[in-house]
Amino acid sequence: MKKLVLCFLMLAFSFQVEASSGSRFKKVLIIVLENTDYADALKQPFLQKLARRGALLTQMNGVTHPSQGNYIALLGGDTMQVVNDNPVNIKGTNLVDLLEVRGYTWKGYIEDYPGNCFTGPTKGRYARKHNPFISFIDIAQNPSRCANIVDTKTFEKDAAAGALPSFALYAPNLDDDGHDTGIGFASNWLQKNFESKFSDPQFMKELLVIITFDESKTRSGNLIYTALLGDSVVPGSSTNQTLTHIDLMRMIEDEFQLGTLGRKDNAAQGPEGIWK
Incomplete structure (x- = not known):
């Protein structure tokens, strides 16, 4: 029994050490x-x-279309058979499991999220379908884990304190994300709330920022805008690789040496030709 405990402690220590790894970025904000x-x-x-x-x-x-499956894919490496925007409760593993076992920190900054492991479909301008964390049972039914799902007001405090987690997903509410207001509104909101941060070397230090969309407006295709910002990215670069949200997840898995979930992330590949 003592040997088992010792092995566990040594393994935990090695995971904590690995949490400092990452040649391109130490933290990621999506x-x-x-x-x-x-x-x-x-x-x-x-x-x-x-x-x-x-x-x-x-x-x-x-x-995929509609929205929810894309958010699920960012954490699950697959849509997990999610075919609509109705509340789902998924038993499978997710990116949070990989992050925690390696000693990495995480948060979901979800605008207008009510807190307290709230699982309702909507409240005010908050929509559960844009909060993938709460759809995984091992997060939603674990109070200490779902305490990492917070309103975006906490993001401002964490950013000011230089205390962003290793992995963060930021989902604005139904107005600010453009869902009910359009891309012009969303772009203006993004500029107002993030331009000063993106221009701040201290904020951007060792951070990779990914600005992306859940899906295209046109249902006959699904081509979406995605830009990556950070010290490790070549300014003005681009790649014409065919990529999806799952490839972004694989990029994070590789950078943090997490391994994969063994789903579609297993065959995915992060963007190339854009790094310094």
């Missing part, structure tokens, strides 16, 4: 906007600016 075709997003001056400042993924595609 900001997800809504329901916009690639070409329409690129018409927005601020999104054009971000593409020039960082790397543009010119063949980035949503995994």
Whole structure:
């Protein structure tokens, strides 16, 4: 029994050490906007600016329609058979499991999220379908884990304190993400709330920011805008690899040496040709 405990402690220690790894970035922040075709997003001056400042993924595609399956894929490496926006309760493993076992920290910054492991479909401008964390049972039914799902007001405090987690997913509410207001509103919101941060070397230090969308507005395709910002990215670069949200997840798995969930992330590949 003592040998088993000792092995466990040694393993835990090795995981904590590995949590400092990452040659390209130490932290990642994904900001997800809504329901916009690639070409329409690129018409927005601020999104054009971000593409020039960082790397543009010119063949980035949503995994599915409608919205929820794309959010699930970001954490699950697959849509997990989610075919609509109705509440789902998924028993499978997820990216959080991989992060925690390696000693990495995480948070879901979900605008207007009520807190307290709330599992209702909506409340005010909050929509559960845009909060993938709460759809995984091993998070939703674990109070200490779902305490990491917080309102975006906490993001401002964490950012000011230099205390962002290793992995963060930021989902604005139904107005600010453009779902009910359009891409012009969402782009202006993004600029107002993040331009000063993206221009701050201290905020961006060792951080990779991913600005992406859940899906295209046009249902006959699913080409979406995605830009990557960070010190490790070549400004003005691009890649025409065909990529999806699952490839973004694989990039994080590889950078943090997490292994995979053995789903579609197993065969996925992160973006290439954009790194310094």
